[in-house]
Amino acid sequence: MLGSGIIKGLLVTAKNFVGSYHDPARMVTVQYPEERTQLPENYRNFPFLVSEDAADPMGTLRCVACQICEKECPPQCIYIEKSKDKKPDATGKMQLYPAIFDIDTSVCMNCGICAEVCPFDSIKMDKVFEVAATNRFSGLLLHREQLAKSNSYYHQIHPVEADEVDTRLAAERKAAEEKAKAAAAAKAAAAAKPATPAAPAASPVAKPQDEPRRSPSGEGGPAPAPGAAAPAPALKPQDEPRPSAGGPAT
Numbered sequence: 001m002l003g004s005g006i007i008k009g010l011l012v013t014a015k016n017f018v019g020s021y022h023d024p025a026r027m028v029t030v031q032y033p034e035e036r037t038q039l040p041e042n043y044r045n046f047p048f049l050v051s052e053d054a055a056d057p058m059g060t061l062r063c064v065a066c067q068i069c070e071k072e073c074p075p076q077c078i079y080i081e082k083s084k085d086k087k088p089d090a091t092g093k094m095q096l097y098p099a100i101f102d103i104d105t106s107v108c109m110n111c112g113i114c115a116e117v118c119p120f121d122s123i124k125m126d127k128v129f130e131v132a133a134t135n136r137f138s139g140l141l142l143h144r145e146q147l148a149k150s151n152s153y154y155h156q157i158h159p160v161e162a163d164e165v166d167t168r169l170a171a172e173r174k175a176a177e178e179k180a181k182a183a184a185a186a187k188a189a190a191a192a193k194p195a196t197p198a199a200p201a202a203s204p205v206a207k208p209q210d211e212p213r214r215s216p217s218g219e220g221g222p223a224p225a226p227g228a229a230a231p232a233p234a235l236k237p238q239d240e241p242r243p244s245a246g247g248p249a250t
């Protein structure tokens with residue numbers, strides 16, 4: 001029918017117009033800042049450092065100051081200084097920690113590479129976007145005290161991702177504990193094992209240099225004592241006196 005397409009289009013428009021007053025899926029405008037929409041799971045803004053315990057954020061940072069994120073950050077806006085001492089990490093292994101960890105958020109481009117390359121799940125992307133400051137330098141340079149946020153906060157903003165990370169870390173901790181237990185048991189078994197008796201001393205074996213030295217004549221026998229007269233050399237057939245042509249020599 002002529003004009004049916006136009007009528008269909010007008011019906012869709014009317015449906016959306018009416019729905020925008022009562023259908024939550026179509027009410028996309030909110031009265032910010034009094035009202036806020038739920039940000040999607042993968043929304044990201046600036047990075048933050050994950051700490052295990054909200055009561056002791058500096059003592060339970062997951063970061064071990066390996067500086068991989070500092071090297072990989074494209075605009076080089078991360079600055080880290082390693083500690084001089086060590087503390088246990090999430091798996092109980094003694095590790096360094098960041099004495100200084102700064103991010104210049106005036107330079108950060110929210111790429112998320114630091115969170116991707118971190119092998120310890122220590123740095124994650126935050127969802128906070130209201131970061132206006134009156135000082136563009138010190139106000140946007142965040143130190144580790146400002147960057148540290150608890151693991152429970154991480155679960156609030158990225159629930160699916162945080163669950164996966166916790167499951168993986170729990171498996172790593174369990175494997176580390178089992179390995180440590182096995183090593184301790186092997187050490188205890190080795191300590192309890194009785195010492196094996198010492199092997200009897202082997203009889204001395206005559207060495208070539210211990211054999212009696214041959215005499216200078218090469219005939220064998222012990223070498224003459226120093227100062228003794230040397231024995232007369234044995235006559236050999238070629239050394240005997242040769243008979244003269246006319247009989248025996250006079």
Ligand code: SF4
Nearest residue numbers: 073108109111112114
């Ligand atoms: S999000 Fe990107 S730019 Fe920002 S600190 Fe991480 S790696 Fe650097």
Ligand code: SF4
Nearest residue numbers: 063064066067069118
């Ligand atoms: S946040 Fe991760 S990658 Fe960066 S220094 Fe700490 S442990 Fe290394």
